[in-house]
Amino acid sequence: MPTSEPIDRRGPAHPEVSVVVPLYWSAATIGQLVERVCAALEERGIAHEVIVVDDGSGDNTWAVVEGLLARFPALRGIRLTRNFGQQAALGVGLEASTGDWVVTMDADLQDDPAYLPLLLDTAKAGADIVLAQWDDPVGSFSARWSSWLFYGFFNRLTGVSLPRGTGTFRIMSRRVVDHFLALPDRTEFFGGMVAWFGFPMTTITVVRHEREHGESGYSFRRRLSLATSALVSFSTIPLKLAAVAGLIVCAFSLLLGVVIVVLRFTGVIVTAGFAGLMVALLFMSGTILLSTGILGFYLGSLIKTTGRRPAGVIAQDTGSSFNRSGSDPG
Ligand code: UDP
Ligand code: MG
Secondary structure: OOOOOOOOOOOOOOOOEEEEEEEOOOHHHHHHHHHHHHHHHHHOOOOEEEEEEEOOOOOOHHHHHHHHOOOOOOEEEEEEOOOOOHHHHHHHHHHHOOOOEEEEOOOOOOOOHHHHHHHHHHHHOOOOEEEEEEOOOOOOHHHHHHHHHHHHHHHHHHOOOOOOOEEEEEEEEHHHHHHHHOOOOOOOOHHHHHHHOOOOEEEEEEOOOOOOOOOOOOOHHHHHHHHHHHHHHHOOHHHHHHHHHHHHHHHHHHHHHHHHHHHHHOOOOOOOOHHHHHHHHHHHHHHHHHHHHHHHHHHHHHHHHHHOOOOOOEEEEOOOOOOHHHOOOO
């Protein structure tokens, strides 16, 4: 039975901060990222672990990670069997994390590791979640407007208030992470879930860098699919809209029916037009298909949740200096 109570899965020795980074075709940036993350935390004497989750990259990302292990004892590499998507990779990384605080960030150096101490300080000053909010929107045109649209929709439809211009880059307290891991439907939309708990949340303003290497792992289609599953898992308003649309169409056709009957009997029209028939027919079937489609999204979401599949499957886990002994992938 799914439990809603968080469980502390950690061993006796754990770092103050875990940094979780999903990797996808990240060979070009991962070395620099790990180096800068470790440097930023070491400078302040903050005990840390860096958990990178290779989400089925097709390049030599994993080989690069293995090469970094000797140099960075705080590094733990987890390789998934295939590409499961960023949300899943994040879930696997969070499950492995043992820190009192957990940072999640992107691998492409758009999120600057220099902000890590500030994130931690802000959190310790009294927030369970600190989101990095970029001052200036970056990314492609389609990425920017789809994000703008998404946040607008999300905040309006769900009642969960998610600040615009925030993404994966954030720090969370252990209790937030444990609550998140206890959710049965946690693979849907990490950012929204975390805000949904309602723990004290604040933001810091950061400069987000442009991507220097490679391309975004998100196509427009992928963004759309993420946005759909996020909305579906947080709001039943689309379902209600489908019902309302159905109601309106019914009322309208009833009215039209009455009008046609009246016109027929008063002799204004001799036969109801073929075009009118087609329009009504197409409109009706369109509405029905749309409603069925919306239902389908919810059904799909339900199946994923009740199936309780793991977020992703681990192929290899190097463990970290905090738990090298526990490096079996179970
Ligand atoms: N990512 C992933 N699996 C994927 C796609 C992306 O783990 O299938 C990770 C990627 O390594 C990066 C983060 O998700 O750390 C954000 O991806 P990206 O930079 O491509 O997205 P954008 O910044 O353009 O939104
Ligand atoms: Mg990016």
